[in-house]
Every structure is written in structure tokens, then in C-alpha cells.
Amino acid sequence: MSASQNSAGARFRQALVEESPLQVMGTINAYTAMMAERTGYKALYLAGAGVANASYGLPDLGITNLTDVLTDLRRVTDATDLPVLVDVDTGFGGAFTIARLVRGLIKDGAGAMHMEDQVQLKRCGHRPGKEIVSKAEMVDRIKAAADAKTDPNFFIVARTDALAIEGLDGAIDRACAYVEAGADMIFAEACTELSQYKAFVDAIDTPHPVLANITEFSKTPNFTLDELRGVGVSAALYPLSAARAMNAAALKVFRHIRKEGSAKGILEIMQDREELYDFLNYHEYERKIDELFRSQK
Numbered sequence: 044m045s046a047s048q049n050s051a052g053a054r055f056r057q058a059l060v061e062e063s064p065l066q067v068m069g070t071i072n073a074y075t076a077m078m079a080e081r082t083g084y085k086a087l088y089l090a091g092a093g094v095a096n097a098s099y100g101l102p103d104l105g106i107t108n109l110t111d112v113l114t115d116l117r118r119v120t121d122a123t124d125l126p127v128l129v130d131v132d133t134g135f136g137g138a139f140t141i142a143r144l145v146r147g148l149i150k151d152g153a154g155a156m157h158m159e160d161q162v163q164l165k166r167c168g169h170r171p172g173k174e175i176v177s178k179a180e181m182v183d184r185i186k187a188a189a190d191a192k193t194d195p196n197f198f199i200v201a202r203t204d205a206l207a208i209e210g211l212d213g214a215i216d217r218a219c220a221y222v223e224a225g226a227d228m229i230f231a232e233a234c235t236e237l238s239q240y241k242a243f244v245d246a247i248d249t250p251h252p253v254l255a256n257i258t259e260f261s262k263t264p265n266f267t268l269d270e271l272r273g274v275g276v277s278a279a280l281y282p283l284s285a286a287r288a289m290n291a292a293a294l295k296v297f298r299h300i301r302k303e304g305s306a307k308g309i310l311e312i313m314q315d316r317e318e319l320y321d322f323l324n325y326h327e328y329e330r331k332i333d334e335l336f337r338s339q340k
């Protein structure tokens with residue numbers, strides 16, 4: 044098997060074949076990535092909003108950069124074998140920056156990326172007031188990315204935020220142009236109805252045409268996997284589900300211990316030491332230390 048057949052990009056493509064729709068699970072750090080892997084997911088997601096919110100305490104408004112994303116990516120790819128889809132926002136700059144980004148992602152173990160057609164001062168895809176670049180400019184972004192691939196299997200997802208601005212026909216017209224330019228899949232952002240996904244799927248001519256972003260508290264309802272399968276969606280993204288739950292749990296714990304002066308009464312929502320150690324393979328590390336240094340005792 045050649046190196047590129049076994050690359051993260053190849054593994055991402057394989058996951059799309061094995062599972063349809065492929066559930067792509069957002070994990071904001073190495074440890075949650077390990078838990079998701081053990082739970083049975085076949086692909087992970089590094090959310091731009093996750094990098095911004097969780098790692099830097101910033102809103103998802105295009106403030107974090109290429110280096111911030113690669114730093115978080117390396118933590119995840121060092122800890123798991125699963126292929127990771129990485130949110131690279133607008134690509135962080137012009138053609139040369141995008142090329143550097145693609146090379147960096149592949150080097151740091153990403154299997155796929157998604158880049159969007161918003162202006163540099165981007166917003167969350169589910170917020171009002173989004174602005175997008177021209178179709179031609181986004182086509183250039185995709186071409187720059189496709190041209191920079193050092194692994195032919197690296198998977199490029201083009202995200203279009205055009206539905207909210209140009210309507211379904213405009214968004215589909217862009218989607219087709221993005222695929223023509225080298226995108227492997229379309230991230231149809233902020234769809235409100237299943238029929239919209241179907242329209243994208245019918246228009247796009249690739250083996251795995253459409254990704255649905257099932258982010259909570261958004262413009263997109265929490266469509267089930269069966270519903271998405273029914274309209275031909277190839278990948279279902281859960282960018283921040285665990286992060287939202289982790290935030291809510293942390294806040295509960297902070298409030299409880301502050302108020303009660305003790306963790307008594309809130310312990311049941313915590314992961315206990317045994318489970319933590321199980322996911323970390325902690326005992327294996329201890330065994331190794333004992334084995335290595337036994338003679339010194």
C-alpha cells in the first residue's frame with residue numbers, strides 16, 4: 044500500500060464509503076477525541092468555533108488563524124487514529140496562504156478540510172448579516188487549495204453560505220462551480236429544510252456530494268440520520284454538541300461548588316477517576332514505568 048493510500052485523506056474517503064451518512068463528531072481537544080474514537084465514530088471534526096471559543100475564549104468571527112488551528116489539530120491527531128475534518132474558515136488569506144494551510148494540514152495529519160465563501164470578517168453560518176465573496180473569488184480559493192495538495196487523497200469540502208444570501212438556486216450554482224474547481228464535497232450551510240439538501244445532492248456530481256451541519260440551536264433543525272440518509276446526504280456534522288454539553292456541565296459544577304462549598308451533590312455529573320484512566324490507558328503507562336524501572340527499586 045502506498046503512503047497516500049493509507050493517509051488520513053484516504054482514511055477519510057474510506058470512512059465515507061463505510062458509513063453513510065458519515066457521522067463527523069466535533070471534539071475540542073485530544074481527550075474528547077479519544078472518547079469519541081472509543082465510542083465508535085469513524086471521523087472527527089475540529090470546529091473553527093471550537094478553536095475560537097474553547098481554546099482562546101473568542102467568538103467565531105475570523106479572529107483565530109492558521110497557526111491556532113494547526114496547534115489544536117496536532118493535539119487531536121497525536122491522540123487518535125481517526126481522520127479529522129478541519130474547519131479552516133475562509134482560508135485565512137490569499138492563494139499562497141491557502142496553499143501553506145493545505146500543506147500544514149496534511150503534514151499535521153488532517154484528512155479533510157472545509158473552506159467557506161464568506162468574506163474574511165466572517166460570522167457563524169447561522170447568524171444574520173453574513174457576507175460572501177464572489178463566486179469567482181471562492182473558485183480561486185478552491186483552486187489554490189486543490190493545487191497545493193501534497194496528498195492526492197486529501198479531501199476538500201467547499202462550504203457555501205450563499206443560501207441565506209442568494210437563495211437555493213444561487214447556492215447550488217456556486218456549489219457546482221466549486222466542485223468543478225476541485226472540491227470533493229459541498230457543505231450546504233444553514234439549510235432549513237430537508238428538501239434543500241436533496242436539491243444540492245441532485246445537482247452535484249461527485250461520489251459524496253453533500254455535508255449537513257447539524258449544529259444545535261441554529262437555523263438547521265436537528266434532523267435525524269435517517270432523514271438525512273433519505274435525501275442523500277453523505278456526511279452529518281455535529282460540530283459542538285459535546286462542547287456545549289461540557290460547557291453546561293462545567294458551569295453547573297462551578298456554581299455548585301461556589302455555592303455549597305463542596306462537590307457533594309454534583310459528583311454524579313462528573314466522570315470518575317476510573318473512567319478517566321480507562322480512556323487514557325493510564326494503567327498501561329504505570330505498568331510500563333514499573334517494568335522499565337523495577338531494577339532500580
Ligand SMILES: C[C@](O)(C(=O)O)[C@H](CC(=O)O)C(=O)O
Binds near residue numbers: 282
Ligand atoms: C460549523 C461551524 O462553522 C463551526 O465552527 O463549528 C459553526 C457552528 C456553529 O456556530 O454552530 C457554523 O455553522 O458556522
Ligand SMILES: [Mg+2]
Binds near residue numbers: 090091
Ligand atoms: Mg466554523
